[in-house]
Amino acid sequence: MTQPLLTTKGLSRDFGGLRAVDKADFTLMPGEIRAIIGPNGAGKTTFVSLICGRILPSSGAIGFNGAEITALPAYRRVRLGIAYTFQVTSVFANLSAYDNVALSVQRTLTDGRSRGAVREGAMKALEQVGLADRAGTPAGQLAYGHQRLLEVAMGLALQPKLLILDEPTQGLSDGEIEGFVALIREIAREATVLIIEHNMPVVMQLAHRITVFDAGRIIAEGDPAEIRTNTQVQEAYLGAAHG
Structure with a gap:
């Protein structure tokens, strides 16, 4: 059985009295294109910043490619194959x-x-x-x-073994977005891709699986069809995104 490339267990990060990421359990398999979605302030960027080592967690653990990396500085994670x-x-x-x-x-x-x-x-x-x-x-x-x-x-x-992209299509024209989708599919032949993206058509086109954050918590995970029909996601995000 294939081992996960990335795992987080009970990953949390507090800023003063605010819990930006709350006990996130997350598993990413090699070769996957995974999208992270959620409303503004849901904790998405904080979560990937914890993975790449830009900030350290308040509690919880991160594993990458079979190694424990929770306390490693960012430059060491780059050497292990995490690019952001x-x-x-x-x-x-x-x-x-x-x-x-x-x-x-x-x-x-x-x-x-x-x-x-x-x-x-x-x-x-x-x-x-x-x-x-x-x-x-x-x-x-x-x-x-x-x-x-x-x-x-x-x-x-x-x-990288893992390429993390934060809002990569922001500011791109429709033609550029089309080229970007093709590029990510190409990259995914050699690397695993984790992408934070607000452009839902891009997410639905690209992602094998989608993880949904709201108020620092993972509230849903599934393939695009499952996420599209998930009422909790519609209430937290998709409804807000379209209105």
């Missing part, structure tokens, strides 16, 4: 698209391999997201949608 792209673009505006991605590649080369290896890794990631022809463009001069794709390339360059 932010809700707000975090590219280095003054560096070229290529240099942004090359910085990520260098983090994976622990044996001081050649500049050729860096170039090969960076160009492969840029090609995957369709930005190879803009490799020399300063990131700050790229259109917003291309900056989002550059972030995905920076994540891919880390050769």
Whole structure:
């Protein structure tokens, strides 16, 4: 039987008197595209921040690829294969698209391999997201949608086992969203994808399974058809999302 890639047990995070994530039990299998949905303030970004180590839990445990990672700092989790792209673009505006991605590649080369290896890794990631022809463009001069794709390339360059994307289609045009859906399906051949997304058509198209948060708790999980017909989800989120 296949072992889960990621598990959380009783994962909680308090900020003062507010419990942002409340006893989350979560299992993610290798090769899955999993979407996390829920209303604003439901705890989605806090939850993935706990997984990638940007913040540490108040209680509970996180396991990744058979290892206990609950207390590991973020950079060690990157080395284990967890890559995270932010809700707000975090590219280095003054560096070229290529240099942004090359910085990520260098983090994976622990044996001081050649500049050729860096170039090969960076160009492969840029090609995957369709930005190879803009490799020399300063990131700050790229259109917003291309900056989002550059972030995905920076994540891919880390050769992750798990790629976490937070609101990746925010600000993308319809045409760009279509390309993004195709890209994620391509990425999922080599990596597991965990995506926070408000665009429900994208979620329903892409996700194998969906996890729904509300007020810090996981209130439902299932495939798109199950989530679409779940009355608790409709009350907490889908109704609010459409009205």
